[in-house]
Amino acid sequence: MERSYANAAYTLAAQHFVLNATKKVDCMEKLFSIAVFIVMPAGIKRIPIRSPHEPQMVFQPVHKEAPPGSRLPAETYEGRINCHNEGVMKIIKPSVQFYGTVPTEYNAALKFIEMAGRTCYKSEDKITEDSAEGFVKKLIKAGHLAMVEHSNFVVRIELTDKQYLSVIIAQVGKYLNIAGSDTAVLYVGGSITAWYNALQFVLSIPGVEKDVRMFEPFASAYINLFGGGYIAKNDWQVCPHDEIPKELHRYAAKFICDRGVSHELVRHRPCSFAQESTRYVNYGGKDMEFIEPDGFEGWNVDAKEIFEGSCDFASGAYNNLLHYGELKPQQARAVLPNALKTEIVVTTDAAEWAHIRKLRTAKSAHPDMQRVMNMMPWEEFL
Numbered sequence: 244m245e246r247s248y249a250n251a252a253y254t255l256a257a258q259h260f261v262l263n264a265t266k267k268v269d270c271m272e273k274l275f276s277i278a279v280f281i282v283m284p285a286g287i288k289r290i291p292i293r294s295p296h297e298p299q300m301v302f303q304p305v306h307k308e309a310p311p312g313s314r315l316p317a318e319t320y321e322g323r324i325n326c327h328n329e330g331v332m333k334i335i336k337p338s339v340q341f342y343g344t345v346p347t348e349y350n351a352a353l354k355f356i357e358m359a360g361r362t363c364y365k366s367e368d369k370i371t372e373d374s375a376e377g378f379v380k381k382l383i384k385a386g387h388l389a390m391v392e393h394s395n396f397v398v399r400i401e402l403t404d405k406q407y408l409s410v411i412i413a414q415v416g417k418y419l420n421i422a423g424s425d426t427a428v429l430y431v432g433g434s435i436t437a438w439y440n441a442l443q444f445v446l447s448i449p450g451v452e453k454d455v456r457m458f459e460p461f462a463s464a465y466i467n468l469f470g471g472g473y474i475a476k477n478d479w480q481v482c483p484h485d486e487i488p489k490e491l492h493r494y495a496a497k498f499i500c501d502r503g504v505s506h507e508l509v510r511h512r513p514c515s516f517a518q519e520s521t522r523y524v525n526y527g528g529k530d531m532e533f534i535e536p537d538g539f540e541g542w543n544v545d546a547k548e549i550f551e552g553s554c555d556f557a558s559g560a561y562n563n564l565l566h567y568g569e570l571k572p573q574q575a576r577a578v579l580p581n582a583l584k585t586e587i588v589v590t591t592d593a594a595e596w597a598h599i600r601k602l603r604t605a606k607s608a609h610p611d612m613q614r615v616m617n618m619m620p621w622e623e624f625l
């Protein structure tokens with residue numbers, strides 16, 4: 244839905260209210276603007292103030308006259324400023340893309356990491372048949388190892404040497420997991436990042452004779468991405484995808500939601516995340532998307548108008564901060580609301596997904612969170 248109609252007078256009153264609420268103004272003036280804000284909706288006559296391709300925002304300046312050095316157009320101080328934005332404000336519905344188990348074969352694994360990593364920069368158009376390895380190496384070099392967590396690597400260990408079990412358990416650390424320890428076969432799994440960090444930790448312990456057999460299959464497959472340090476391969480094998488115990492699989496989904504919901508998602512600590520960045524993505528001059536809140540169709544006409552108007556205003560303010568304010572996207576983002584559309588890839592194991600499902604589909608969860616959680620195909624994997 245594109246916003247093409249608004250009520251200029253009401254929007255002006257609303258902005259006046261919002262701006263005055265944050266300013267030190269005379270008490271009577273504040274009361275007046277609150278009264279206008281409350282009374283105006285009753286008398287709204289809807290008039291088109293711009294076409295979708297001629298964005299414009301109503302703006303109540305803080306000062307009565309342009310401060311020295313201002314580049315803002317003179318009409319700004321008459322209460323109107325043109326928005327420097329070729330794009331339009333759009334309100335879209337949230338959605339979920341479920342990927343199933345994270346691939347474990349080398350090439351597929353790197354492609355998956357690239358997909359997750361490029362979500363941050365919205366540079367998916369740069370993905371080619373052979374771009375993944377170089378992209379992942381760049382991530383690692385930049386220390387952006389969190390993106391490499393969108394992976395899974397599982398080793399199948401034949402426990403002929405029972406005494407070695409305690410060594411393995413001691414080395415597993417915080418982010419690797421074990422399955423099948425009651426038999427002679429043990430599975431150890433976790434993301435590539437988890438394997439690398441555990442290996443680094445074991446190697447860093449001073450004065451201890453190192454036994455790094457557990458890490459050899461991982462090092463053979465992936466250590467070159469981290470700049471080398473080859474460890475000879477032992478008899479323990481990489482576990483084929485089909486043989487990975489259910490509890491060691493990692494499952495991923497991409498949520499297209501607002502930034503309120505994404506902020507709640509990132510509270511789930513055992514997960515790995517890759518989120519569209521408002522630092523690195525420049526929304527200037529482009530369409531800007533906002534997420535339609537749950538139950539929006541049922542909102543009264545004024546609530547819809549205020550919501551759409553505030554998204555439009557935020558989009559205009561962002562573009563003008565870039566244009567007139569000469570700010571960077573990471574600075575201009577301060578005026579963007581919770582409703583801004585974001586994309587976030589979430590990867591974790593089945594146990595944590597079950598925990599998330601329980602908390603976030605409950606009636607006490609935020610309706611917008613419940614809505615995306617109810618789009619997950621839970622029965623397919625839990």
Ligand SMILES: Cc1cc2nc3c(=O)[nH]c(=O)nc-3n(C[C@H](O)[C@H](O)[C@H](O)COP(=O)(O)OP(=O)(O)OC[C@H]3O[C@@H](n4cnc5c(N)ncnc54)[C@H](O)[C@@H]3O)c2cc1C
Nearest residue numbers: 507510511512513514595598599602603605606607608609
């Ligand atoms: C209805 C609702 C309302 C909420 N309201 C608020 C609020 O007002 N303010 C607010 O700040 N948050 C709020 N939250 C977020 C909440 O506090 C949790 O941060 C979020 O739900 C993550 O869940 P969790 O901590 O159970 O588990 P996760 O982070 O998903 O971790 C899963 C489990 O792993 C274990 N675990 C993970 N990390 C640790 C650790 N460091 N130490 C020990 N055990 C660990 C715990 O057993 C945990 O249950 C709310 C959540 C819900 C569902």
